[in-house]
Amino acid sequence: MNKMKLEFYSKLENEAFARTSVVAFLMPLDLPMEDVMEIKTILAEAVVNAMIHGYENVEDGIILLEVSYDEHYIYIHVKDDGCGIDDIQKAMEPMYTSKEYLERSGMGMTIMQTFADEFHIHSEAGKGCDLQIKKKIRHGNQTEQ
Numbered sequence: 001m002n003k004m005k006l007e008f009y010s011k012l013e014n015e016a017f018a019r020t021s022v023v024a025f026l027m028p029l030d031l032p033m034e035d036v037m038e039i040k041t042i043l044a045e046a047v048v049n050a051m052i053h054g055y056e057n058v059e060d061g062i063i064l065l066e067v068s069y070d071e072h073y074i075y076i077h078v079k080d081d082g083c084g085i086d087d088i089q090k091a092m093e094p095m096y097t098s099k100e101y102l103e104r105s106g107m108g109m110t111i112m113q114t115f116a117d118e119f120h121i122h123s124e125a126g127k128g129c130d131l132q133i134k135k136k137i138r139h140g141n142q143t144e145q
Contacts, residue, residue, distance in 0.1 A: 003068035010051040010061035010080070019043045022067050022076075029069065030139050038115040039074065039135065045108040046078040046131050054082025054129055069137065073117070076133040085123040 004025045008014045019040050026039065047063060055061030066077040113119040118134035 001068055001070045003066065006065045008063055008065075010055040010058065010063050010082075012048070012051060014063075015044060015047045015051070018047050018063075018065055022065070025067060026069065026074065029074075029137055032138055035135070035138055039076075042076060042112050042115050042133060042135075043078075045112050046076070046133075049108050050078060050080040050082065050129065054080040054084070056083070058082065072137055074135045074137060076131075076135070078131045079128065081128040084125045084127050084129055085121075086125045 002025075004021070006018060006021055008018065022043055023036060023040060026036070031039075043065075047065070050063050051061075061080060061082055064077075064079040066075075068075045109121075112131075112133065115135070116133040117136045118132075120132045121129065123129040
């Protein structure tokens, strides 16, 4: 298994750094472009959610991003120690957003869940959020079997 770990401040400009670093790390897998785009989208949603929702009004919140892979799967783990999610079921509802004034679509969780083969989220109010995603590896032009 190969693994990478990034730890960075919850500043919006770091989202592109996180996405780019993960894509570079996964390059040896020769993933189809569609899968690369899905992984980039998952990462963008997960990291921005941690920044906007987990660390609202916090200058130096830390986001931990771990990505690993074996022969069959890519594992993505995003963790923050922010404010947490009061009601995960509500947060998972399509179109739900707690930040309407920011013109958020409320589709982040739905998008991540759709692109993942497995999607798990654990959170408690005041204790941060722990997101774990598993995605099956398809190489090059390989289609699902």
